[in-house]
Amino acid sequence: MAGGMTTQQDITGFEGELVYPGDVDYDQRRAIWNAMHDRRPALIARCRAPRDVAAAIAHGRREGMPIAVRGGGHSMPGHSTCDEGVVIDLRPMNAVRVDPVARRARVQGGALLGELDRATQAHGLVVPAGVVSHTGVAGLTLGGGVGRLMRRFGLTIDSLLAAEVVTADGQVLTASEDENPDLFWGLRGGGGNFGVVAEFEFALHELRDLLILATFHPIDRAPEVLERGRQEMASAAPDELLWTSFLRKAPPLPWISPQLVGRPGVTSLIEWSGEAGRGRRLLEAIQAEFRPIAGSLETVPFLEIQTMTDEIFAAGKRTYIKAGFARELSDPLIAALCGQGAEVGSPFSQIEVLAMGGAIRRVAPAATAFPHRDAAWLINIPATWEDAGADDEEIAWARRSFAAVGPHLTGGKYVNFMGDDERSDAGGAYGATLRRLQEVKRAYDPENVFRLNQNIDPQM
């Protein structure tokens, strides 16, 4: 049957909730984080268990419909929805079970970072993941997972021990170093290409709070700020130190006075996750020399910093993203970043300059499917705005900015920070791991049932 012909009906073996066009909650259930993707699926299958996932996959395949898989719904290119297809919605599967003695957590495929953080922090433990609490664990993990603890504890995939995966033919497989190790390898960086992850198992690390130096400098001082970041993050930098700078208009945050909000500049978060005394000495020295026009140096509970920008990045805005990796923060790269940072339009748009290295680099390049371990910096340019009338202008700024910084980047792309016009850039996303990823794809999804993602074409 052609796509879009599904009428209200039960699906054999499905015990979750089915939402069809016309149902009262259809519009609420079909919306994803990025309002640019206003799609109308034929059916939203809200799953409660792996058997529901298998039944929904079988139904979509039988009906010849596209199948989108949705965890937290934060895909910026809109991969987790589709027109006239099935959305397999994992959100009802959001349980997080922590074993504090074994230091492990089992996390269902629809959990959000906030749900994971709250459950693990109840025991003073943590999974290193992203920085906005309404982001989905699943999509973030499958692409790699960068965040404020990555230099200390590695990418999110570096703490992944196992996953339970529902494959295109409805099997429920365990993927780990011991079982289906090729699938386990591919899941760690290969996006949602191989199946639907019903549950992740993570190793946990000890952490309750961070010492954070937060600063704001006007845009004319941005070169000085980025040069200082380069200096602090040079090769001998401790893993406990993380530098992130955001070229943007000053956001409404507690440590920025209301008169400054909206002023173009550079906001930095210089975060320390190690022994407090050493961190305080280091961050106080930076603060003293740095003379920000707004700033604070405080010990911040992990849950507080993880939710600090939730509101600024609330769902329903429009986003277009470009990003890449750099081996160094060279003078020409700094000049390009600052030049484009001065042209930021929307109060939500920013150029993010994120230090990598540390624990990320100590994992062997071939150990997981994430191929960018040697990068020193991740440069992320998410344009974010509210009014559809500004689409052209904001997209043009992000493209211009990326064109300016692009010559100083590696050419590699982070799967989770790619735009919808980069779907054909599998080489950029997967780099040296692409060939092996294609073998794994042929083994687990030879018909490319899971193609609404940064796709690995099994036929290539």
Ligand SMILES: Cc1cc2nc3c(=O)[nH]c(=O)nc-3n(C[C@H](O)[C@H](O)[C@H](O)COP(=O)(O)OP(=O)(O)OC[C@H]3O[C@@H](n4cnc5c(N)ncnc54)[C@H](O)[C@@H]3O)c2cc1C
């Ligand atoms: C506000 C915001 C903040 C962000 N912050 C960070 C950050 O700090 N660090 C970072 O690394 N990234 C960050 N990202 C990017 C984020 O990692 C990606 O958008 C990611 O895809 C989101 O995962 P999700 O489950 O919410 O997305 P979805 O839109 O639900 O899914 C994204 C992709 O993953 C697939 N997928 C989802 N669930 C499953 C599953 N259970 N099994 C198999 N495939 C699945 C989907 O099919 C789709 O291809 C952020 C994004 C936003 C919008």
